[in-house]
Amino acid sequence: SQKIEQNSEALNIQEGKTATLTCNYTNYSPAYLQWYRQDPGRGPVFLLLIRENEKEKRKERLKVTFDTTLKQSLFHITASQPADSATYLCALATSGGSYIPTFGRGTSLIVHP
Protein backbone atom coordinates (compact mmCIF):
# COMPACT_ATOMS: atom_id res chain seq x y z
CA SER A 1 0.00 0.00 0.00
CA GLN A 2 1.04 3.61 -0.46
CA LYS A 3 2.58 5.31 2.55
CA ILE A 4 4.10 8.66 3.36
CA GLU A 5 5.99 8.64 6.63
CA GLN A 6 7.26 11.50 8.71
CA ASN A 7 8.74 11.17 12.16
CA SER A 8 5.87 11.48 14.61
CA GLU A 9 8.23 12.42 17.44
CA ALA A 10 8.95 16.10 17.85
CA LEU A 11 12.38 17.29 16.84
CA ASN A 12 13.98 19.47 19.51
CA ILE A 13 17.05 21.52 18.58
CA GLN A 14 18.97 24.52 19.84
CA GLU A 15 18.74 27.89 18.15
CA GLY A 16 21.38 28.33 15.49
CA LYS A 17 21.65 24.64 14.64
CA THR A 18 20.43 23.00 11.44
CA ALA A 19 17.13 21.16 11.66
CA THR A 20 16.69 18.16 9.37
CA LEU A 21 13.28 16.62 8.82
CA THR A 22 12.64 13.41 6.90
CA CYS A 23 9.86 12.31 4.57
CA ASN A 24 9.88 8.70 3.37
CA TYR A 25 7.43 7.19 0.93
CA THR A 26 6.59 3.78 -0.49
CA ASN A 27 4.70 2.69 -3.59
CA TYR A 28 4.54 6.14 -5.10
CA SER A 29 5.87 7.47 -8.36
CA PRO A 30 5.92 11.14 -7.44
CA ALA A 31 5.81 13.89 -10.00
CA TYR A 32 6.85 16.29 -7.27
CA LEU A 33 7.10 16.66 -3.54
CA GLN A 34 6.16 19.69 -1.48
CA TRP A 35 6.95 20.91 2.01
CA TYR A 36 4.51 22.97 4.05
CA ARG A 37 4.67 24.69 7.40
CA GLN A 38 1.66 24.61 9.72
CA ASP A 39 1.26 26.62 12.91
CA PRO A 40 -1.30 25.60 15.56
CA GLY A 41 -4.85 26.48 14.56
CA ARG A 42 -3.81 27.68 11.09
CA GLY A 43 -3.74 26.27 7.62
CA PRO A 44 -0.55 24.93 6.02
CA VAL A 45 1.70 27.39 4.23
CA PHE A 46 3.56 26.26 1.11
CA LEU A 47 7.36 26.44 1.43
CA LEU A 48 9.10 24.54 -1.35
CA LEU A 49 8.43 22.19 -4.24
CA ILE A 50 10.94 19.76 -5.73
CA ARG A 51 10.33 17.72 -8.87
CA GLU A 52 11.24 14.09 -9.47
CA ASN A 53 14.15 15.01 -11.72
CA GLU A 54 15.63 17.50 -9.25
CA LYS A 55 18.07 16.61 -6.51
CA GLU A 56 18.07 19.76 -4.44
CA LYS A 57 16.20 23.05 -4.04
CA ARG A 58 17.07 26.04 -1.89
CA LYS A 59 15.19 29.06 -0.64
CA GLU A 60 16.89 31.35 1.83
CA ARG A 61 17.59 29.19 4.93
CA LEU A 62 15.62 26.25 3.57
CA LYS A 63 16.97 23.33 1.56
CA VAL A 64 15.14 20.29 0.24
CA THR A 65 16.70 17.17 -1.22
CA PHE A 66 14.89 14.46 -3.13
CA ASP A 67 16.25 10.94 -3.61
CA THR A 68 13.85 8.87 -5.71
CA THR A 69 16.07 5.80 -5.32
CA LEU A 70 15.90 5.95 -1.54
CA LYS A 71 12.32 7.24 -1.80
CA GLN A 72 13.16 10.00 0.63
CA SER A 73 13.15 13.75 0.93
CA LEU A 74 15.11 15.70 3.51
CA PHE A 75 14.10 19.20 4.60
CA HIS A 76 16.79 21.35 6.19
CA ILE A 77 16.46 24.64 8.04
CA THR A 78 19.85 26.23 8.66
CA ALA A 79 20.55 28.70 11.46
CA SER A 80 17.24 27.75 13.03
CA GLN A 81 15.32 30.26 15.13
CA PRO A 82 12.57 29.85 17.73
CA ALA A 83 10.19 31.36 15.15
CA ASP A 84 10.81 28.27 13.00
CA SER A 85 8.97 26.15 15.60
CA ALA A 86 5.98 24.62 13.83
CA THR A 87 4.76 21.40 12.27
CA TYR A 88 6.23 20.63 8.85
CA LEU A 89 4.25 18.54 6.38
CA CYS A 90 5.47 16.86 3.24
CA ALA A 91 3.09 16.13 0.37
CA LEU A 92 3.47 13.99 -2.75
CA ALA A 93 1.69 14.39 -6.05
CA THR A 94 1.86 11.59 -8.57
CA SER A 95 1.99 11.89 -12.33
CA GLY A 96 -0.54 10.38 -14.68
CA GLY A 97 -3.40 11.41 -12.51
CA SER A 98 -5.03 14.35 -10.92
CA TYR A 99 -1.91 15.74 -9.21
CA ILE A 100 -3.85 15.96 -5.96
CA PRO A 101 -1.20 15.93 -3.22
CA THR A 102 -1.20 13.29 -0.50
CA PHE A 103 0.11 14.60 2.82
CA GLY A 104 2.23 13.06 5.50
CA ARG A 105 1.16 13.59 9.10
CA GLY A 106 3.90 16.07 9.79
CA THR A 107 6.78 16.45 12.20
CA SER A 108 6.77 19.02 14.97
CA LEU A 109 9.93 21.12 15.20
CA ILE A 110 10.76 22.93 18.43
CA VAL A 111 13.68 25.33 18.40
CA HIS A 112 14.92 26.25 21.86
CA PRO A 113 16.51 29.66 22.48
Added chain:
Amino acid sequence: KAGVTQTPRYLIKTRGQQVTLSCSPISGHRSVSWYQQTPGQGLQFLFEYFSETQRNKGNFPGRFSGRQFSNSRSEMNVSTLELGDSALYLCASSLQQAQETQYFGPGTRLLVL
Protein backbone atom coordinates in the same frame (compact mmCIF):
# COMPACT_ATOMS: atom_id res chain seq x y z
CA LYS B 1 -4.55 40.55 -1.99
CA ALA B 2 -6.68 39.05 0.72
CA GLY B 3 -5.99 35.43 1.50
CA VAL B 4 -8.36 32.51 1.57
CA THR B 5 -11.15 33.07 4.06
CA GLN B 6 -13.27 30.43 5.72
CA THR B 7 -16.43 30.82 7.77
CA PRO B 8 -17.26 30.04 10.42
CA ARG B 9 -13.97 29.51 12.21
CA TYR B 10 -15.47 27.37 14.95
CA LEU B 11 -18.60 25.28 15.07
CA ILE B 12 -20.20 22.91 17.54
CA LYS B 13 -22.88 20.50 16.33
CA THR B 14 -24.54 17.36 17.63
CA ARG B 15 -24.69 13.96 16.03
CA GLY B 16 -27.23 13.67 13.24
CA GLN B 17 -27.21 17.35 12.38
CA GLN B 18 -25.86 18.76 9.16
CA VAL B 19 -23.36 21.57 8.63
CA THR B 20 -22.35 23.90 5.82
CA LEU B 21 -18.91 25.46 5.67
CA SER B 22 -17.93 28.30 3.39
CA CYS B 23 -14.71 29.18 1.61
CA SER B 24 -13.81 32.30 -0.36
CA PRO B 25 -10.68 31.80 -2.48
CA ILE B 26 -8.05 34.38 -3.27
CA SER B 27 -9.34 36.83 -5.86
CA GLY B 28 -8.76 35.43 -9.34
CA HIS B 29 -8.30 31.86 -8.15
CA ARG B 30 -10.70 29.46 -9.80
CA SER B 31 -9.87 26.18 -8.12
CA VAL B 32 -10.95 25.31 -4.59
CA SER B 33 -10.01 22.12 -2.76
CA TRP B 34 -11.27 20.89 0.59
CA TYR B 35 -9.34 18.84 3.12
CA GLN B 36 -10.11 17.25 6.46
CA GLN B 37 -7.39 17.25 9.11
CA THR B 38 -7.52 15.05 12.21
CA PRO B 39 -4.77 13.98 14.62
CA GLY B 40 -5.29 10.35 13.66
CA GLN B 41 -5.48 10.57 9.87
CA GLY B 42 -3.65 13.76 9.13
CA LEU B 43 -4.63 15.93 6.17
CA GLN B 44 -6.93 14.11 3.77
CA PHE B 45 -8.28 15.34 0.45
CA LEU B 46 -12.06 15.65 0.17
CA PHE B 47 -12.72 17.18 -3.26
CA GLU B 48 -11.67 19.82 -5.74
CA TYR B 49 -13.89 22.23 -7.63
CA PHE B 50 -13.00 24.18 -10.73
CA SER B 51 -15.39 26.25 -12.83
CA GLU B 52 -18.32 25.12 -10.70
CA THR B 53 -17.63 21.44 -11.40
CA GLN B 54 -16.23 18.81 -9.10
CA ARG B 55 -13.01 17.68 -10.79
CA ASN B 56 -11.58 15.28 -8.24
CA LYS B 57 -12.92 13.46 -5.22
CA GLY B 58 -11.25 11.79 -2.27
CA ASN B 59 -12.29 8.66 -0.47
CA PHE B 60 -15.05 10.02 1.75
CA PRO B 61 -18.69 8.90 2.09
CA GLY B 62 -21.50 10.59 0.23
CA ARG B 63 -22.45 12.51 3.38
CA PHE B 64 -19.68 14.90 2.36
CA SER B 65 -20.62 17.10 -0.56
CA GLY B 66 -19.73 20.45 -1.94
CA ARG B 67 -20.39 22.99 -4.60
CA GLN B 68 -18.79 25.99 -6.21
CA PHE B 69 -20.47 29.16 -7.31
CA SER B 70 -19.80 31.31 -10.36
CA ASN B 71 -17.68 33.69 -8.27
CA SER B 72 -15.48 30.68 -7.28
CA ARG B 73 -16.68 30.71 -3.68
CA SER B 74 -17.29 27.19 -2.42
CA GLU B 75 -19.36 25.51 0.22
CA MET B 76 -18.96 22.12 1.80
CA ASN B 77 -21.82 20.24 3.42
CA VAL B 78 -21.72 17.33 5.80
CA SER B 79 -25.03 15.62 6.51
CA THR B 80 -25.92 13.29 9.37
CA LEU B 81 -22.88 14.27 11.40
CA GLU B 82 -20.95 11.60 13.26
CA LEU B 83 -18.54 12.03 16.19
CA GLY B 84 -15.69 11.09 13.87
CA ASP B 85 -16.41 14.11 11.69
CA SER B 86 -14.87 16.33 14.36
CA ALA B 87 -11.89 17.86 12.60
CA LEU B 88 -10.27 20.93 11.13
CA TYR B 89 -11.70 21.49 7.66
CA LEU B 90 -9.33 23.33 5.38
CA CYS B 91 -9.97 24.98 2.09
CA ALA B 92 -7.21 25.71 -0.41
CA SER B 93 -7.32 27.79 -3.56
CA SER B 94 -5.18 27.92 -6.66
CA LEU B 95 -5.27 29.77 -9.95
CA GLN B 96 -6.07 26.76 -12.07
CA GLN B 97 -7.13 23.18 -11.61
CA ALA B 98 -4.64 20.82 -9.97
CA GLN B 99 -2.04 23.54 -9.79
CA GLU B 100 1.09 22.88 -7.83
CA THR B 101 0.87 25.80 -5.44
CA GLN B 102 -2.16 25.88 -3.17
CA TYR B 103 -2.96 28.55 -0.65
CA PHE B 104 -4.75 27.33 2.44
CA GLY B 105 -7.28 29.16 4.55
CA PRO B 106 -7.24 29.15 8.35
CA GLY B 107 -9.77 26.33 8.53
CA THR B 108 -13.05 25.69 10.29
CA ARG B 109 -12.79 23.75 13.54
CA LEU B 110 -15.85 21.46 13.77
CA LEU B 111 -16.70 19.68 16.99
CA VAL B 112 -19.46 17.07 16.90
CA LEU B 113 -20.95 16.15 20.28
